[in-house]
Amino acid sequence: MTRALxxxxxxxxxxxxxxxxxxxxxxxxxxxxxxxxxxxxxxPPVEVLSGDLGxxxxxxxxxxxxxxxFHTAGYFNVGSxxxxxxxxxxxxxxxxDLTESLLTASxxxxxxxxxxxSSSSVYDxxxxxxxxxxxxxxxxxxxxxSKLQAEELVRSYQAKGLKGTIIxxxxxxxxxxxxxxxxxxxxxxxxVLPLVNAGRNLFDLVYVRDVAELLLAAGRSDxxxxxxxxxxxxxxxxxxxxxxxxxxxxxxxxRIVPVSVEVVRFSxxxxxxxxxxxxxxxxxxxxxxxxALMSKxxxxxxxxxxxxxxxxxxxxxxxxxxxTLASFEM
Numbered sequence: 001m002t003r004a005l006x007x008x009x010x011x012x013x014x015x016x017x018x019x020x021x022x023x024x025x026x027x028x029x030x031x032x033x034x035x036x037x038x039x040x041x042x043x044p045p046v047e048v049l050s051g052d053l054g055x056x057x058x059x060x061x062x063x064x065x066x067x068x069x070f071h072t073a074g075y076f077n078v079g080s081x082x083x084x085x086x087x088x089x090x091x092x093x094x095x096x097d098l099t100e101s102l103l104t105a106s107x108x109x110x111x112x113x114x115x116x117x118s119s120s121s122v123y124d125x126x127x128x129x130x131x132x133x134x135x136x137x138x139x140x141x142x143x144x145x146s147k148l149q150a151e152e153l154v155r156s157y158q159a160k161g162l163k164g165t166i167i168x169x170x171x172x173x174x175x176x177x178x179x180x181x182x183x184x185x186x187x188x189x190x191x192v193l194p195l196v197n198a199g200r201n202l203f204d205l206v207y208v209r210d211v212a213e214l215l216l217a218a219g220r221s222d223x224x225x226x227x228x229x230x231x232x233x234x235x236x237x238x239x240x241x242x243x244x245x246x247x248x249x250x251x252x253x254x255r256i257v258p259v260s261v262e263v264v265r266f267s268x269x270x271x272x273x274x275x276x277x278x279x280x281x282x283x284x285x286x287x288x289x290x291x292a293l294m295s296k297x298x299x300x301x302x303x304x305x306x307x308x309x310x311x312x313x314x315x316x317x318x319x320x321x322x323x324t325l326a327s328f329e330m
Contacts, residue, residue, distance in 0.1 A: 003027040004219070005066040007102065008073030009046070010036040012176035013117065013169075016212040017070055018046060024216055031062040031073075053098045056105065063105040068113045068219050071102055078179040079283060080143035081121045081171075082290030091146035099150040103157040113163050114154065115219055117211075120170045120204070120230065120300055122148040125293055129202065130301035133168070133228045140289050151228070158226055165218045166228035167211070170300055174208030174320065175327035188246045190254045198258035199240035202297035204232045207320035210313040217309040224308060232300030234313045245317040249325060261295045 004021050008014040009030030021028050022044055029047040032038055038048050051058025053073075063069060075094035099116065106114050120131070121144030127135035139145045154164040173181040187193055211231045218224040240256060247253035264271070264286065272283040285294065305311045315323070 001027050003066045004068040005029045006070045007031045012208050014072045016208045020212040020216050056101050059101050060105045063109045069106050069111050070115045072117045078183050082285050084141050084289045095146035096149045100153050107162045115165045116154045118151050118166050118168045119147045120168050129297045130299045132301040163225045165224045167231050169211050169231035170204035172208045174324050193254035194257045194259045196294050202236050202299040203238050205237050206233045207315035217311045221309050229305045230300040234302045236299050245321045249322045
């Protein structure tokens with residue numbers, strides 16, 4: 001039986017991936033931090049190992065005897081894609097250094113496949129839309145730069161003989177979401193919601209189960225070795241679509257008020273103060289980097305995954321929102 005290691009298995013994507021792997025007949029070992037909540041990993045037949053991120057011996061024990069490594073662990077908060085302040089050393093420690101330790105251990109253990117979860121934040125903000133995997137890689141945020149550094153490590157170990165694949169999700173949401181959707185739901189419950197360009201700019205949102213299923217499809221395919229794949233919804237979406245999906249599912253939602261980037265920039269200081277209290281980290285959306293991104297179309301081309309892996313996302317925005325809201329109510 002194929003055995004897979006999942007890092008970050010207690011997180012939103014990691015938990016979904018564990019379920020997808022088990023359903024596919026694959027044995028799962030989870031590698032988590034000692035402080036992680038593993039209650040949702042105890043009922044399935046999952047082997048749970050814990051260790052500090054800098055403990056190479058623990059990482060070697062986690063990798064020993066597995067066929068595939070799915071590296072989903074990373075440092076991220078709701079403002080990460082917009083933050084260029086250079087204020088957090090966690091980006092390097094978790095996103096870069098941990099990845100290198102896992103790659104080293106995986107090469108030593110002769111792991112068959114290494115699948116790394118990167119981010120669409122690695123792309124140049126001026127890239128063509130829809131954005132394909134060959135678009136320029138010039139991330140505007142510190143988070144994106146750390147993910148790109150990790151991608152470069154994956155490619156360097158590919159040259160040493162470790163078969164790697166990179167998956168680049170856009171903004172993910174779903175059960176267990178601690179970042180994007182809790183903030184978005186607070187905003188959708190306001191009576192009035194000001195949005196740049198009325199929220200019509202394209203802004204990809206992908207349901208987490210779709211990303212987990214893409215990871216499994218890539219792990220099973222020889223065609224995916226050495227390649228990178230976008231993980232988006234497959235259809236154009238926007239913040240306005242998110243509000244409308246919320247309204248369709250719940251029967252309520254705010255009235256959208258269009259505002260210009262200039263107006264938001266003028267009121268950025270008090271707005272950042274308010275956002276920092278409503279949703280710490282989200283205030284980065286009102287930095288120059290965040291405002292620049294919110295005024296552009298951001299949409300991923302999913303054709304490469306369809307061609308190589310016969311894959312396409314299954315969940316519409318309405319289906320994903322309904323499933324996520326149901327999980328919050330449990």
